[in-house]
Amino acid sequence: MKAVKILNGNQTIAEAARQINPDVVAAYPITPSTAIVETIAQFKADGMISSEFVCPESEHSAMSVCIGAAAAGGRVMTATSSQGLALMWEMLYIAAGLRLPVVAAIVNRALSAPINIHGDHSDTMGARDSGWIQIYSENCQEAYDNFIQAFRIGEHLDVRTPVLVGLDGFIISHSAEPVLIEDDREVRSFIGEFKPVFPLLDTSRKITVGPIDFTDYYFEHKRSQIEGIENSPRVIEEVGREYGQKFGRFYGFFEEYRMDDAETAIVVMSSAAGTGKDAIDELRSEGLRIGLLKPRVFRPFPHEKIAEALKKIKAVAVLDRASSPGAFGAPLFTEIRSALYDYGQRPKIVNYVYGLGGRDINVEHFKEVAAKLQKIAETGKVEEMLGYLNLRE
Amino acid sequence: MAKLKDLAQMEDRLVAGHGMCLGCGIPLIFKIILRATEDPLIIANATGCLEVCTTIFPRTAWNVSWIHSAFENAASTIAGVEAMYKALKNKGKIPADKKIKFLGVGGDGGTYDIGLQALSGAVERGHEFVYVCYDNNVYANTGGQRSSATPLGASATTAPSGSKSPGKIQGRKDLAQIMVAHKIPYVAQASPHRWQDLYNKAKKAFEAVGPAFLNVLCLCPTEWKYDESKGIKLAQLAADTCVWPLYEVENGRYKINYKPKQKKPVLEWLESQGRFRHLFKEENAWIIEKIQQDVDRDWEWLTRLAEISSRP
Numbered sequence A: 001m002k003a004v005k006i007l008n009g010n011q012t013i014a015e016a017a018r019q020i021n022p023d024v025v026a027a028y029p030i031t032p033s034t035a036i037v038e039t040i041a042q043f044k045a046d047g048m049i050s051s052e053f054v055c056p057e058s059e060h061s062a063m064s065v066c067i068g069a070a071a072a073g074g075r076v077m078t079a080t081s082s083q084g085l086a087l088m089w090e091m092l093y094i095a096a097g098l099r100l101p102v103v104a105a106i107v108n109r110a111l112s113a114p115i116n117i118h119g120d121h122s123d124t125m126g127a128r129d130s131g132w133i134q135i136y137s138e139n140c141q142e143a144y145d146n147f148i149q150a151f152r153i154g155e156h157l158d159v160r161t162p163v164l165v166g167l168d169g170f171i172i173s174h175s176a177e178p179v180l181i182e183d184d185r186e187v188r189s190f191i192g193e194f195k196p197v198f199p200l201l202d203t204s205r206k207i208t209v210g211p212i213d214f215t216d217y218y219f220e221h222k223r224s225q226i227e228g229i230e231n232s233p234r235v236i237e238e239v240g241r242e243y244g245q246k247f248g249r250f251y252g253f254f255e256e257y258r259m260d261d262a263e264t265a266i267v268v269m270s271s272a273a274g275t276g277k278d279a280i281d282e283l284r285s286e287g288l289r290i291g292l293l294k295p296r297v298f299r300p301f302p303h304e305k306i307a308e309a310l311k312k313i314k315a316v317a318v319l320d321r322a323s324s325p326g327a328f329g330a331p332l333f334t335e336i337r338s339a340l341y342d343y344g345q346r347p348k349i350v351n352y353v354y355g356l357g358g359r360d361i362n363v364e365h366f367k368e369v370a371a372k373l374q375k376i377a378e379t380g381k382v383e384e385m386l387g388y389l390n391l392r393e
Numbered sequence B: 001m002a003k004l005k006d007l008a009q010m011e012d013r014l015v016a017g018h019g020m021c022l023g024c025g026i027p028l029i030f031k032i033i034l035r036a037t038e039d040p041l042i043i044a045n046a047t048g049c050l051e052v053c054t055t056i057f058p059r060t061a062w063n064v065s066w067i068h069s070a071f072e073n074a075a076s077t078i079a080g081v082e083a084m085y086k087a088l089k090n091k092g093k094i095p096a097d098k099k100i101k102f103l104g105v106g107g108d109g110g111t112y113d114i115g116l117q118a119l120s121g122a123v124e125r126g127h128e129f130v131y132v133c134y135d136n137n138v139y140a141n142t143g144g145q146r147s148s149a150t151p152l153g154a155s156a157t158t159a160p161s162g163s164k165s166p167g168k169i170q171g172r173k174d175l176a177q178i179m180v181a182h183k184i185p186y187v188a189q190a191s192p193h194r195w196q197d198l199y200n201k202a203k204k205a206f207e208a209v210g211p212a213f214l215n216v217l218c219l220c221p222t223e224w225k226y227d228e229s230k231g232i233k234l235a236q237l238a239a240d241t242c243v244w245p246l247y248e249v250e251n252g253r254y255k256i257n258y259k260p261k262q263k264k265p266v267l268e269w270l271e272s273q274g275r276f277r278h279l280f281k282e283e284n285a286w287i288i289e290k291i292q293q294d295v296d297r298d299w300e301w302l303t304r305l306a307e308i309s310s311r312p
Ligand SMILES: Cc1ncc(C[n+]2csc(CCOP(=O)(O)OP(=O)(O)O)c2C)c(N)n1
Pocket: B047, B048, B049, B050, B071, B072, B106, B107, B108, B109, B110, B111, B136, B138, B139, B140, B141, B142, B147
């Protein structure tokens, strides 16, 4: 039976994992995602899941176990954060290159040094070229919905690409809120049976997985891998629609909030978008024509759709919860600015890095941004393209 | 006892056409090991000579299910395959009576060094698999860099001999002992010149309940620098000098499988390979002495362990 439960983000992901009952779960604890691993272990101990639960000696091995298990031919998941994802880095590329649809819940956390356990997006942004599909969640409900959809997207035969679902460390992982947990059987029927492709466990086929490619084949194989993720937008749309039809919550590539007649807009992902929407409401009541765009899918980047949504705006601020030292702007900003390049009519655009190491962002900071956007919209001039929010200089 | 004639008639799981060097010990070892089970087999192979030389796309020399994912994770990769096998069996998606054997394979670099943690973890967790380390004492695939299995005094490209250096100044890590310390049911050291012994050990490893580990001396004419026609004799010499003792540890009990009637001096071993040539300079004489002392000490220790194990 479906029911509203009071759960935090970690419990929500664990609950989804219980319903999905993957064949193999291999994961290593790290704050703030530890409780996902612990809860799944407890489900196993209590006989509530029939998954094989493997608790390896490191995240590098956790992802290696996922790779071996997925290549063997079954449904596989993991969860981690920050240093754990960084330790998996080598294996992330291999999971994608071998076209293994592993699903990972990533509770976003800042990367060391300095060591810090709180939420920012530097971990998953560091993995943005690894070939994984990346989906970000604003709250527990979205984390739940995204995590379930991730299996359908990654396992689709035209995609066969690993998927990570991001949720913000502590802000989402440790905050309890009402979450509508769908009926177990309905979730299972939505996901369906896993379809193995060239599984190692079919020993009658004797396949060689992961041979060495030289100059004569590597490039073509990489091209065909890229095709998998390029096929995914259609699948992401289909799955988001079907999910909506079944469960009443529809998903696309991004959410537009009060964008219809907006003159200025703020682009922000994940939990901060919730705060942002409150700020937009206040600003609207003060008479400002401002909207918010919240990207959900960061890889593949929905460049055309986002550009279409933003091209008529006068001034846009992109808020990034990660820095890219030495780059011309942080990751989300560079994507969006580049997406707008071909449009004759395009907004003035600025970038703010916010919230590193879990630093708060509240309505006042959004208002600060709104004021700057207003000035840019009026004068047509950008004084400072790259800046920071809530930072002592 | 397996008969060579019977083994020769078995289907090859590693077939001809791979690109390993003339006289390489790797195919020799695996042709024997892979005959020690008739069950379906899945192999996870670490990066190294065996992996690179057997699977240059679009060709493969593997007539058995095989995966390579990276250098340091053959053990965790095969652990994943094994976990999926268990999961699908539990869920009834694989017939309950379907037996599959799982084999992790790595060189000394992939096992003693970069893959030690993954191996230790997989073994500690008790996955049902056999791990074979083919120990050629060097990172051969990448051109002869030192590993923690490179012996004292050998010249390696990252521990080269020179006017101020006698080659590698550290001795070998004792991996078999490290694996024994994991208290797994079966650990053995073997060498291809005693094919029957290698075969028996592989069979015991495949039949063990729980993880099993084999450390096999692997001839490498390219990096050891000797005439490749002498390979098998060199393997014999390694056993006769006690540089590479053949022994097994079954449920904690040690058994030496070959005791040379007359232990040969390590000098003969050192003289036989170019990688030790510089040791015969006067200033390096102490190294040769030290190597002999180390070998004697280790052999003595092993003999005692076997003696203790033989007591009721
Ligand atoms: C993480 C990582 N570091 C380094 C390498 C480069 N590398 C590939 S094989 C190899 C040495 C392999 O040595 P060993 O395991 O002894 O096998 P052999 O080549 O002797 O067969 C090295 C250093 C790599 N592939 N991955």
